[in-house]
Amino acid sequence: MMNAIDVHMLIRLIIAVVAAMAWVGINALVLVYCERKFAGHIQRRPGPFEVGPHGILQPLADGLKLMGKQLFRPAGADAFLFWLAPMLSLLPVLLLFLPIPYGPMLTAMNVSLGILLILAFSSLNVLALLLAGWSSNNKWGILGAARAVSQSVAYEIPLLLSVLAVTFMTGSFNLSAISTSQGAWPWQWNLMAQPLAFFIYLVSAFGETNRAPFDLAEAESELTAGFHTEYSSMGFGLFFMAEYAYMVVVCSVCTVLFLGGFRGPVADGWWWFLAKTYALLFLMIWVRWTYPRVRFDQLLNINWKWLLPLAVFNLLATAFVMKL
Amino acid sequence: MQTMAHVAFGVYAFIILAGAILAVASASLVRALVGLITTLLGVAGMYLLLASPFLAFMQLLIYVGAVSVMIFFAVMLTHAQTGGDESAPAPVRKFLLAAAGAAVPALVLGGLLYHRGVSGAAKPAVVGVEKLGTGLLGAYVLPFELISVILMVAMCAAVLLVWEKRGKRK
Structure with a gap:
């Protein structure tokens, strides 16, 4: 017999997953608009301007256009894997939002291993990109997939090491506990104690989310669109939404780990969380439209020759200082 | 349940x-x-x-x-x-x-x-994770370290294999 607690948990989980879906959708719309508008202003042009006041309805129009297009599968592609890949890219994202503490009480599930849950399920994305590239039966696709994987696998290591440095300090994998262990004011945040880890996390986050200047996997000048060359309509739409969702997750985790999460001056709450997350997201957009794309050997050299040794050094130093 | x-x-x-x-x-x-x-x-x-x-x-x-x-x-x-x-x-x-x-x-x-x-x-x-950690670094520290040595050997071997190939190509 199912008792009341189980039913309660189940209902909570369902609500959380539905809320995560809505949150992913809203964020995709807002971020697409912001990205295009930012890109426009950075390049001294107005950006989208026609649909709605200041082009504010442009993402909706884009979405409708995307949905209206034909779903197309190239001949010789592995149909099962071809359609599995975009779903595999988006589905784990819905779980990633569960352990994130948006406010003191606003957590879908207070998981004691929250950060590990996020890291574990986000690793499925690499697999989705590989499947997409391979099953499209297209050389751009497979080259993009190969790049995406060697990049993601490489950048995951410094990312994990910088996260570990913070969990060393807090002694917990629980994101709520990590948030509350930090003070309200900026100088009480983990950013002050772990500036190097913050920097490493941020750079690795660009690598992990395949964002410029590290967007080698979909470098349009060389690979058309990389792993999603052959995807049209919502097949591409799902990858696109997953990419923006991963950006939000990465920035949310960064907020929790380094910027105090929902803690903030005057009053703690989700407003601080959202403000910090969106500040980081704008930083990501800003960087994308400021720096040119790096070369692939440069990309891997940055990781293996700089970030990885620095992250290991930072971890050892943290452990040493903690033991003192 | x-x-x-x-x-x-x-x-x-x-x-x-x-x-x-x-x-x-x-x-x-x-x-x-x-x-x-x-x-x-x-x-x-x-x-x-x-x-x-x-x-x-x-x-x-x-x-x-x-x-x-x-x-x-x-x-x-x-x-x-x-x-x-x-x-x-x-x-x-x-x-x-x-x-x-x-x-x-x-x-x-x-x-x-x-x-x-x-x-x-x-x-x-x-x-809990704490118990696992203390177990791995306490009672089971020798097997734990032995595994890391084995992994290290495997990694060195992989690097060495690639090294040799590069030398031959020249």
Whole structure:
């Protein structure tokens, strides 16, 4: 017999997953608009301007256009894997939002291993990109997939090491506990104690989310669109939404780990969380439209020759200082 | 709790078996890999059911996220043709033999457990990450370090192999 607690948990989980879906959708719309508008202003042009006041309805129009297009599968592609890949890219994202503490009480599930849950399920994305590239039966696709994987696998290591440095300090994998262990004011945040880890996390986050200047996997000048060359309509739409969702997750985790999460001056709450997350997201957009794309050997050299040794050094130093 | 656990066990067992069958029966190597990954996911679910979420997440992070990606890479690098010897449909006799081979241990073990079952604990013991950590660095420090040495040797060997190839090319 199912008792009341189980039913309660189940209902909570369902609500959380539905809320995560809505949150992913809203964020995709807002971020697409912001990205295009930012890109426009950075390049001294107005950006989208026609649909709605200041082009504010442009993402909706884009979405409708995307949905209206034909779903197309190239001949010789592995149909099962071809359609599995975009779903595999988006589905784990819905779980990633569960352990994130948006406010003191606003957590879908207070998981004691929250950060590990996020890291574990986000690793499925690499697999989705590989499947997409391979099953499209297209050389751009497979080259993009190969790049995406060697990049993601490489950048995951410094990312994990910088996260570990913070969990060393807090002694917990629980994101709520990590948030509350930090003070309200900026100088009480983990950013002050772990500036190097913050920097490493941020750079690795660009690598992990395949964002410029590290967007080698979909470098349009060389690979058309990389792993999603052959995807049209919502097949591409799902990858696109997953990419923006991963950006939000990465920035949310960064907020929790380094910027105090929902803690903030005057009053703690989700407003601080959202403000910090969106500040980081704008930083990501800003960087994308400021720096040119790096070369692939440069990309891997940055990781293996700089970030990885620095992250290991930072971890050892943290452990040493903690033991003192 | 009991019914939920039973349903979850059934679902995970189904996922594991379906993945295994997909891995064995599919002609394409990449599809077989997807089957393997499905099985690994199911095993992670089993760990979750046994109240060890740490192991479950590590299973996902290491096996699904890293090892299977490496296998995928190997498949791509070897440029496996889809028309290999093994990709031809197997005769029915082979399928029957394979099914019988799989059924024997299942029947023997299942029968043994059914007739002489041991009563397990009502609920799985919860072992926290702290306890795991102190265990690995306390009582089991020697095997733990030995594993890291083995991994180190494997990594050095891999680097050395690549080194040699580069030298020959010059």
